[in-house]
Amino acid sequence: MRPTIAHTTLFSYLVTRPTGRTVRATVERQIAEAGTTVLAVLDLRHVPLIDFSCADEIVAKLVLLTSDASTRLSFILFRGIADHHFEPIDSVLRRRGLAAAAESADGKPLLMGALDPGATAVWREIWSLGRTGASPLAARLELPRDCVRGLLDDLVARALVIRDGERYVSLRHALLDAAPPSPARTDREDP
CATH class of the missing domain: 1.10.10.10 (Winged helix-like DNA-binding domain superfamily/Winged helix DNA-binding domain)
Structure with missing residues (x-):
C-alpha cells in the first residue's frame, strides 16, 4: 500500500487553543481532500514553542481522528520533535490514553504518549x-x-x-517508499 503524503511544515509559536484549532482544521482539510490513504507529516522543526492547549488541539485531536475506525485511511507522523515539544505533546497524549509516532529533530524514532x-x-x-x-x-x-x-x-x-x-x-518506511526517486547522477556535463 502506498499512501498519499500530505506534508505540512509549521512556522509559528503554537500557543492558544484557537491557533491550534486553525492549524488542525487545515490539516484535516488536506486529509479529507486527498480522498485516499494519507500519511500526514507534520514538521515542527521551525516551531519554537508549543503549549499544552495547542498540543491538545492539534496533536491529540489529530491522533483521535486517525484512530477512529471510520477514518482508518489516515496516519500521522510528527517530525522535528525537539525537547521543548516533547513534554506538552507527550503529556496531552498520555492524559487521553493516545500515542503518536514521531522523529526527533535529528531523525531518531520517538513514540509519544501512552x-x-x-x-x-x-x-x-x-x-x-x-x-x-x-x-x-x-x-x-x-x-x-x-x-x-x-x-x-x-x-x-x-x-x-x-x-x-x-x-x-513503519510510518517512516511508508514515507520513504512514497518519496519520488532521486534523479540519476551523471558525472558528465551536458553541452
Missing part, C-alpha cells in the same frame, strides 16, 4: 526494520507469535503502523 512496553518494543523493531511480518518479528523478539500478532493489531488500531497484507510497515 503505550504498553510490549507494544513499544514491537513498534521500535518495525521502525528499525521498515517492513516485516509477524513471524519474523516474533522470532527476532523471542516472543510467541500470537502475542506479537496482538501487539501488532493494537499498533495498527492506533494508526502507529500500516498493515499491508501480511506485512507491517
Whole structure:
C-alpha cells in the first residue's frame, strides 16, 4: 500500500487553543481532500514553542481522528520533535490514553504518549526494520507469535503502523517508499 503524503511544515509559536484549532482544521482539510490513504507529516522543526492547549488541539485531536475506525485511511507522523515539544505533546497524549509516532529533530524514532512496553518494543523493531511480518518479528523478539500478532493489531488500531497484507510497515518506511526517486547522477556535463 502506498499512501498519499500530505506534508505540512509549521512556522509559528503554537500557543492558544484557537491557533491550534486553525492549524488542525487545515490539516484535516488536506486529509479529507486527498480522498485516499494519507500519511500526514507534520514538521515542527521551525516551531519554537508549543503549549499544552495547542498540543491538545492539534496533536491529540489529530491522533483521535486517525484512530477512529471510520477514518482508518489516515496516519500521522510528527517530525522535528525537539525537547521543548516533547513534554506538552507527550503529556496531552498520555492524559487521553493516545500515542503518536514521531522523529526527533535529528531523525531518531520517538513514540509519544501512552503505550504498553510490549507494544513499544514491537513498534521500535518495525521502525528499525521498515517492513516485516509477524513471524519474523516474533522470532527476532523471542516472543510467541500470537502475542506479537496482538501487539501488532493494537499498533495498527492506533494508526502507529500500516498493515499491508501480511506485512507491517513503519510510518517512516511508508514515507520513504512514497518519496519520488532521486534523479540519476551523471558525472558528465551536458553541452
